[in-house]
Amino acid sequence: MIGLQERLEDAFHQFGWTRIPEVLHHHAEEASKHNISYLEFLDKLLQEELAAKWDRYIRTRTRLANLPFHKTLDQFDFRFQPSIDERRIRDLATLRFIEHQENLIFLGPPGVGKTHLAVALALEAIKQRYTVYFTTAHDLVQTLQQADQNHTIKQKIRMYTKPRLLIIDEIGYRKMDEPAAHFFFQIISERYETGSIILTSNKSYGSWGEIFGDSILATAILDRLLHHSTTINIKGESYRIKEKKKAGFFRPEGHEEHPKE
Known part of the structure; x- marks a missing residue:
């Protein structure tokens, strides 16, 4: 029988999530320690993944744009x-x-x-x-x-x-x-x-x-x-x-x- 950890890793892979697997245990411990609700726990995980996805998007688009340097x-x-x-x-x-x-x-x-x-x-x-x-x-x-x-x-x-x-x-x-x-x-x-x-x-x-x-x-x-x-x-x-x-x-x-x- 596939364990919970394996099921989660398979789901993360199918969704293409890369950040949640890195921070899942940290946020799980924080949720348990501070009695965080299920919805707040889920929100924290999803916000981490969205931020990582946005960062990848910016880095990829910047590379494809062929910019000579990065200055704001x-x-x-x-x-x-x-x-x-x-x-x-x-x-x-x-x-x-x-x-x-x-x-x-x-x-x-x-x-x-x-x-x-x-x-x-x-x-x-x-x-x-x-x-x-x-x-x-x-x-x-x-x-x-x-x-x-x-x-x-x-x-x-x-x-x-x-x-x-x-x-x-x-x-x-x-x-x-x-x-x-x-x-x-x-x-x-x-x-x-x-x-x-x-x-x-x-x-x-x-x-x-x-x-x-x-x-x-x-x-x-x-x-x-x-x-x-x-x-x-x-x-x-x-x-x-x-x-x-x-x-x-x-x-x-x-x-x-x-x-x-």
Whole structure:
């Protein structure tokens, strides 16, 4: 005859429960010690399992989103970047722009926190059960070029059009050749009014003709991106330079070391 322990373990396995088996005996002892009711005991077990399931969901979705790091809005130093309206960013974190299929574009020089903000909003989106995918513009272009050579371009473009939120980081750091620019345009076109994009760039919109090697194509891309969008211009010092200054790698202006005689 199967014992109670074996029956429980079999039931846990069939339900796919992983946390309850770990905490069952602890909560059973607590229930006995403090005379906890059956319903409260059951509630404690189920809440532990739900919390563990949610944690697994977040970790899995974060991994599938291909995020380069894990940074939240609470870790962003808004005091260091006064050009950013914190209330505006917090409002964007409500994710209404995703629900309305709108885009969000961060413009600014390197190191001012564009990618940090994009990743932080991506993490908020994952918590709200939106599908998210992150890529740099360089990796996007390389992936599409390789897919074109392997005759799998349609499948790859579908990969970039499927998520509710697509993040394309570092537009403008490298120029795109003609095929890459047209693939990029196709992704933007297919996501137009169907899915949201967060895009970061170190170039102003007036310079996008140089990025795509074609001012007409750049205008067509911007037309679709900006129709339903919010642009955040960040002006400030690089966080990386700030940290180097703190570490003493940059000397104050006018300071010179006197050579030893």
